[in-house]
Amino acid sequence: FYSGTCRCDDCCIKNEGKKNESFYHNIMGGCIVHPSRKTVIPLAPEAICRQDGSTKNDCEKAAIRRFLAQTKHDHPRLKLVILLDGLYADNPTIAMIREYGWNFIIVAKDGNHVSLIEAMNTLYDEGQVHHHKIVDEENNTTDKFRYANNVPLNLQDETERVNVLDYIEIDKKRIQHVWCWITDIELTDDTVESVMRGGRCRWRIENETFNTLKNQGYQLEHNYGHGEKHLATNFAYLTFLAFLVDQIQELACPKFQQALNKPKKPTRKRLWRKITSFFLTLMIDSWDSLFKAIAHGAKAQKIAFDTS
Ligand SMILES: [Zn+2]
Known part of the structure; x- marks a missing residue:
């Protein structure tokens, strides 16, 4: 929700007190x-809005803490590897994930993690960075891994240590694609490929979730x-619930x-x-018959007037 006029106490405020002040709710x-x-399965989303009595805007960094706490509460025994954007690669978020007994794979980027990259470079100079390569001759692709375990996330505070995986994919056209992740999963020649596959499926969150929710009729x-x-x-929330049922x-x-x-x-659209048009024109006694009719086609019926 976004508006220049309509608001409530929970609204976050952009340009507060200025002429172009506006109000919004995010999720x-x-x-x-x-x-x-x-297929992806959505978890309960977390609203990004001002919390009770707060005069400050809410933000993703605060919302992620509530989201993780709620997920732990809802699914206490579910084993998860938490996959996150680089925005969340900080000590408090990582400490929370560890406390809940989960693992993590988080995107690391040059701009955001200067000291981490520096630490990696130092280890590289000292010969402590491992290399691993997988060549797929059939598909003409190469996966190159460069990794080190137990690297300080932040040089100012060395208590939080993570494992760092640099990955380069050389595709069929010999174009290089580069990724970097931090994780608490121990990196060895045997585990790097699984961690890479885990890290790369973050695009499913963008593609199969957000793109679907924005562009596939939701x-x-x-x-x-x-x-x-x-x-x-x-x-x-209702949109996410509908998406959950469909998934x-x-x-x-x-x-x-x-x-x-x-x-x-x-396409879902x-x-x-089809579902809408069947609902508007036919008496449907069950979901089974609705889906059957869509899959196999329904017999054409003569138009009938409502004379009641
Ligand atoms: Zn509001």
Whole structure:
């Protein structure tokens, strides 16, 4: 939600006190992803809005702490590797993940982690950085790994130590793609490939979650209105809930899968259109028959007038 006029006490404020003052509600989403699974499962999202009585704006860095705490509360026994953007590669977030008994893989970037890169370079000069290479001759690709364990995240405070993985992919066209992650998973020649696959599936969060929610008929970015207080946030929660139900169906319901994958180029938008048109024109006694009719086609019916 974003507006120049409509607001509540929970709204975050941009350009506070200025002429162009504006009000907004954001949301932080996270989901369960797996390197070899296309389907993602969203977890309960966390609203980014002013917390009760606070006069300060909320932000992603504060929201991630509530998000992690809520996830631990909701799924106390679930073993997770927390995959995060470089924004969160700091001591407090890492300490929290360790405290909950999870592992982490976090993007590290040159600009944000100068001392980490310096520490890596020093280790490299000392010959303490390991190298590993996987050549796939069939696909003409090369994976190059450079890694070191037990590196201080921050040179000012050396208590938090992490393992660092530099990775270069040379693709079929011999173009190089470079990544760097920090993790608490011990890096060896045997583990670097799995950690890399884990790190790279973060794009599924962007692609399969946020892009789907924005562009595949869920209209997450549409401004449905502010309401009195929590309406905008509740609309976003409902959108995530709808997405969760659809993802579970996509993962586990063969009839939904058939209905979705019927055309040569299946899109969710097409399926939503079909469902809507069937709902508006036909009496449907069960989800089974709805999905069956979409997958196999429904018999054309003569138009009938409502004479009641
Ligand atoms: Zn508000």
